[in-house]
Amino acid sequence: MQPFRLLAPLLALLLALPAQAAEVNVAVAANFTAPMKVIAAEFAKDTGHKANLSFASTGKFFAQIKNGAPFQVLLSADDTTPAKLEAEGLGVPGSRFTYAIGTLVLWSAKPGLVDDNASVLRSGRYNKLAIANPRLAPYGKAAEDVLASLGLLAGARKKFVMGENIAQTYQFARTGNADIGFVALSQVMKDGKLISGSGWIVPANLHTPIRQDAQLLSLGKGNAAASALLDYLKTDKARAIIRAHGYEI
Amino acid sequence: MTLSEGDLAAIWLTLRLAGITTVLLLIIGTPIAWWLAHTQSKWKGPVGAVVALPLVLPPTVLGFYLLLAMGPNGPVGQFTQWLGIGTLPFTFWGLVVASVFYSMPFVVQPIQNAIESLGPRPLEVAATLRAGPWDRFWSVVLPLARPGFVTASILGFAHTVGEFGVVLMIGGNIAGETRVVSVQIYDHVEAMEYAQAHGLAAVMVVFSFLVLLALYTWNPGKTRVGMP
Incomplete structure (x- = not known):
């Protein structure tokens, strides 16, 4: 004791x-x-x-x-x-x-690839589109909404590469393995400006908040x-x- | 407990990946094991260490470096683009290349152990009987070291089936291309679909048990996993 x-x-x-x-x-x-x-x-x-x-x-x-x-x-x-x-x-x-x-952004590590009209998305001139898995991640679900709103879902789906979360999705785009990707604005913005590359801040009316x-x-x-x-x-x-x-x- | 079409596709893809990886590893790993078993070179240590690296490295580290190396700006990516076959991430063959690295020690080490335990004697005897190098390999080494090759094949196959972190890092979760069983289970769990996760996970548990049971039943005493 x-x-x-x-x-x-x-x-x-x-x-x-x-x-x-x-x-x-x-x-x-x-x-x-x-x-x-x-x-x-x-x-x-x-x-x-x-x-x-x-x-x-x-x-x-x-x-x-x-x-x-x-x-x-x-x-x-x-x-x-x-x-x-x-x-x-x-x-x-x-x-x-x-x-x-959350705010969604279509982002590319390449400067000048993504413009304010997201014309790269419409033209289909990209190798892969990184997207968070819509089954798992709200940002992925929102990205699918955007493609559906633009009438581009069927074509884009063939070029999907899916991250299990938004961090991995960013990694695919950041390393250049995917030309473009739907990521969170919080990942690519600092002090109100894009850190690098090019991006299109997706209007909020194209997806559920x-x-x-x-x-x-x-x-x-x-x-x-x-x-x-x-x-x-x-x-x-x-x-x-x-x-x-x-x-x- | 029913498996969906997606689950079955993932199982088939996984078996294909593990099968191709195992065959490639036997082809690539055997000369490496042979060299490691016989060489007196000062490079034996470094080469053996590089082969064993995946035993120690977290799969995310391996996956991250493979993603960088095989990407459009990485050395492997530059080479594959120069060959005109594009880049490897997000493709089935990208997973094969990654799995060959990842499962290498599980194939090389059992074969190396088996060859080392033969000693020089059987080969010297065969040489005095005028057997050429190829003849010696096929009619002496292969039969005598057979348990090592069996262990290597089973471990290489099973370890590739169990691969997860590397596939997650470079796969991109594409159905029928890179969505293997482990990733499919992970998706089910993350999506809170626990019933489906259970179904597929149970298949994995039973499969893994049977593989190891086969290994220990047919190859008793020869199985030293991960010990050079």
Whole structure:
């Protein structure tokens, strides 16, 4: 019993720690990686709480959360997964809101290939079109909507190469293996300008909006840092960061 | 548990990929294994290490470099374009090339072990009986080292079937071209279609078990996976 008597106060201290310096484990959709890193740093500075970020696809998070993953907040890439989690009793009802609306861009690593009319898409003069898998990724679904709206879906489908998420789709286009690709504006824009290559920002009326919803998960109920983070995402400061990364809100 | 048409197409594609890769690996891997088993060269270490690299490297690293190398600006891509066959990513033959790299150690090492364990004696005896190099290979080495070749074929095939990260990186998920079983299962899981995922995953588990069972039943004691 002697060792335990020494350990007991230590254990008590360790168990007490989280209550003082509140922490929240956040599941972040991969496309929101860059802005969320900035927001988490500001959040820590402004509130003293700590946000531990994990990045993966929303589908993977869904499976993990269903099987007991220790996340308190989900920042989803869509608006259906949070609703599904809430319906299954894994999300706190009434906590859901849209934290960002994604913008789609047709992008090429080659300067001058993509113009404002997306004429390259109509002419069909490209080897491959990189697109996120429409079954899995909201950006892929939106890209399919755009092609359908333009009446180009059947022809373009033969040249699809599909990334399992938007990050991989960008990789296919960035390495030049696909001439053009539908990616998230947040991936190719910095300070309101394209980082490189050429692009066409797709008008929002050509596809259903890419609403990205946040959800307080059941495990986060009563966690001070979790609710503070969700409130923080609604502040003007956070929204300015989100907009600067190519999202609307 | 029913398999969809897409699942069956993925299974067929996977078997074709693994079959072609295994045949190519036996053709390419045997001379490499032979050389590694016999050479005194200072290059034995470096070459052996390069062959074994895929055992250690995460498949995403291998896939990423293959994507860059085989892309239009990479050295392999420049070469294939010069040959007039375009670039390899997003094609079936691109996957074959990647799989040959990826499964190389699983074919070379068992053959190398088998040849090394023969020792120089049988070949010397055959040589004194005036058997030429080819004759010695076909009538002495091949029969005596047969368990090594069987292990190499089964492991090369099975490891290619189980390939995922590399295919994900350079495949582009095209039905009938690069969408192999592992990618199809991954898609099912990510799309939250767990029933379909279960069906196909069960097929993989049963298949893998049968392959290893065959290996251990017919080839007992000769199976040292991944140990040179």
